Amino acid sequence: MSNASTIVLNARALERTVARMADEIVERADGTDGLVLVGIQRRGVQLADRIAAMILAHEHVAVPRGALDITLYRDDLQTVGPRPIVGKTELPWELDGKIVCIVDDVLYTGRTIRAALDELADFGRPARIMLAVLIDRGGRELPIHADVTGRLVEVPKGGRVDVCVTELDGTDEVTMVLSGEHA
Amino acid sequence: MTAPLGKDLLGLEHLTAGQITMILDTAEPLREISERTIKKVPTLRGATVVNLFYEASTRTRTSFEFAEKRMSADTVNIAIASSSVSKGETLVDTAKNLEAMRIDMVVIRHQSSGAAQFLAERIESNVINAGDGTHEHPTQGLLDLLTLRQRFGTLQGKRVCICGDVLHSRVARSNIWGLTKLGAEVAVCGPRSLLPTAIEEFGVTVFDRIEQAIEWADALNVLRLQLERMQAGYIPSLREYNRVFGVTRERLDRAPRDVLILHPGPMNRGVEIDSDVADGPHSVILDQVTNGVAVRMAVLYLLAGNTPALAEAAKGGDR
Numbered sequence: 001m002s003n004a005s006t007i008v009l010n011a012r013a014l015e016r017t018v019a020r021m022a023d024e025i026v027e028r029a030d031g032t033d034g035l036v037l038v039g040i041q042r043r044g045v046q047l048a049d050r051i052a053a054m055i056l057a058h059e060h061v062a063v064p065r066g067a068l069d070i071t072l073y074r075d076d077l078q079t080v081g082p083r084p085i086v087g088k089t090e091l092p093w094e095l096d097g098k099i100v101c102i103v104d105d106v107l108y109t110g111r112t113i114r115a116a117l118d119e120l121a122d123f124g125r126p127a128r129i130m131l132a133v134l135i136d137r138g139g140r141e142l143p144i145h146a147d148v149t150g151r152l153v154e155v156p157k158g159g160r161v162d163v164c165v166t167e168l169d170g171t172d173e174v175t176m177v178l179s180g181e182h183a
Numbered sequence: 184m185t186a187p188l189g190k191d192l193l194g195l196e197h198l199t200a201g202q203i204t205m206i207l208d209t210a211e212p213l214r215e216i217s218e219r220t221i222k223k224v225p226t227l228r229g230a231t232v233v234n235l236f237y238e239a240s241t242r243t244r245t246s247f248e249f250a251e252k253r254m255s256a257d258t259v260n261i262a263i264a265s266s267s268v269s270k271g272e273t274l275v276d277t278a279k280n281l282e283a284m285r286i287d288m289v290v291i292r293h294q295s296s297g298a299a300q301f302l303a304e305r306i307e308s309n310v311i312n313a314g315d316g317t318h319e320h321p322t323q324g325l326l327d328l329l330t331l332r333q334r335f336g337t338l339q340g341k342r343v344c345i346c347g348d349v350l351h352s353r354v355a356r357s358n359i360w361g362l363t364k365l366g367a368e369v370a371v372c373g374p375r376s377l378l379p380t381a382i383e384e385f386g387v388t389v390f391d392r393i394e395q396a397i398e399w400a401d402a403l404n405v406l407r408l409q410l411e412r413m414q415a416g417y418i419p420s421l422r423e424y425n426r427v428f429g430v431t432r433e434r435l436d437r438a439p440r441d442v443l444i445l446h447p448g449p450m451n452r453g454v455e456i457d458s459d460v461a462d463g464p465h466s467v468i469l470d471q472v473t474n475g476v477a478v479r480m481a482v483l484y485l486l487a488g489n490t491p492a493l494a495e496a497a498k499g500g501d502r
Binding site: 015069072073077078082083085087088090118122124 | 224
């Protein structure tokens with residue numbers, strides 16, 4: 001397994017990428033007024049925290065952060081077998097009129113983002129919703145694209161991308177695993 | 184790895200600690216849904232749930248109905264008085280007829296112990312026991328566990344005393360199973376006439392005096408004293424019951440620590456519990472009601488779509 005994996009981003013590269021993403025998000029949102037970051041459980045939440053820290057460092061503004069768990073909005077619950085664990089959703093503010101930036105680790109089929117858009121609509125009517133992803137690995141099954149992308153990665157069939165963050169995995173790293181086996 | 188729940192939820196007796204914890208862990212994040220402006224998630228869209236209530240119930244039925252609707256299931260309520268059961272139809276015939284209309288889940292409340300299991304063995308739909316006779320009331324047990332866990336962090340080593348009519352109480356049974364599985368110490372307290380004869384075999388301590396129970400406990404789960412019990416001769420009078428076993432402010436003031444107060448409702452104020460206790464700072468009675476909806480949402484989510492085959496596989500239990 002390990003011999004088939006290659007490092008896409010190491011810790012320092014990940015930090016640089018997140019810093020650039022933070023600047024790009026602020027640029028696209030035309031500043032930080034009304035901007036809120038919503039991380040998708042699980043690793044999107046930690047990435048949103050880091051982006052918020054970068055925005056604070058660069059702009060001296062603390063943008064609100066939320067967490068979204070999309071499990072209950074999945075379109076494959078009838079077929080996945082044992083029920084997936086439900087995580088916490090925390091959006092403790094009005095979304096009406098806000099510029100919401102969804103943050104996720106890997107963009108693949110687009111189904112997670114579809115679910116996230118549905119869930120956000122149940123919380124209010126933002127003025128605009130953007131999408132920022134650390135890794136875009138292609139393979140979309142829905143008409144969804146990212147506004148801000150950390151890194152575009154071509155993943156061969158059967159491969160996968162693993163994003164590790166210190167808070168959950170003890171290390172900051174993005175790797176591509178080429179074996180068809182699922183760990 | 185915790186085994187999935189299987190097709191039905193009939194009681195806590197046959198669940199593992201891992202499965203109970205999984206339900207509580209699922210219920211926890213679901214509480215937030217009821218705080219939203221749009222109190223609904225699409226998870227059970229297209230599923231039909233029948234609430235089949237052979238016994239009167241306001242709280243449990245309403246709580247299940249809220250849970251079902253917040254998960255986007257379609258719900259049908261059947262109350263005994265207005266149904267063809269009053270024309271003599273059997274439980275199985277009623278359920279088979281409902282299944283012929285393509286339902287997915289049945290929530291059943293019945294006066295006979297074992298009715299939920301009887302039904303579960305005969306229909307394909309998921310069955311949730313909402314109270315069967317004096318046997319179990321698993322979702323009440325689960326919401327009590329969730330409420331206690333929120334306050335204490337863990338149930339391990341916590342002392343919980345169930346007070347009152349344990350003999351007729353399915354809530355007591357589900358509580359005893361659930362609490363002991365999660366590592367709590369359990370006691371019961373009440374008149375001997377209202378305690379099962381071999382109650383010690385459940386591994387619980389017995390207190391004959393409420394003062395001893397209060398001195399020992401971290402939490403009291405005060406059961407409703409069914410008023411019919413007096414007519415049946417189990418207790419001499421309600422006033423005497425209150426004087427000897429009533430949970431009063433005066434008695435709690437003498438406790439060496441703050442004692443959390445739970446009650447499954449509906450309360451008889453001034454009988455098993457005094458108003459200033461029920462409404463006091465250590466009462467979590469309304470938290471129980473809030474948690475009830477979340478726990479039932481979790482159970483619906485975890486059972487939905489589970490087939491008999493999966494139930495068979497789940498019998499292996501933990502690990």
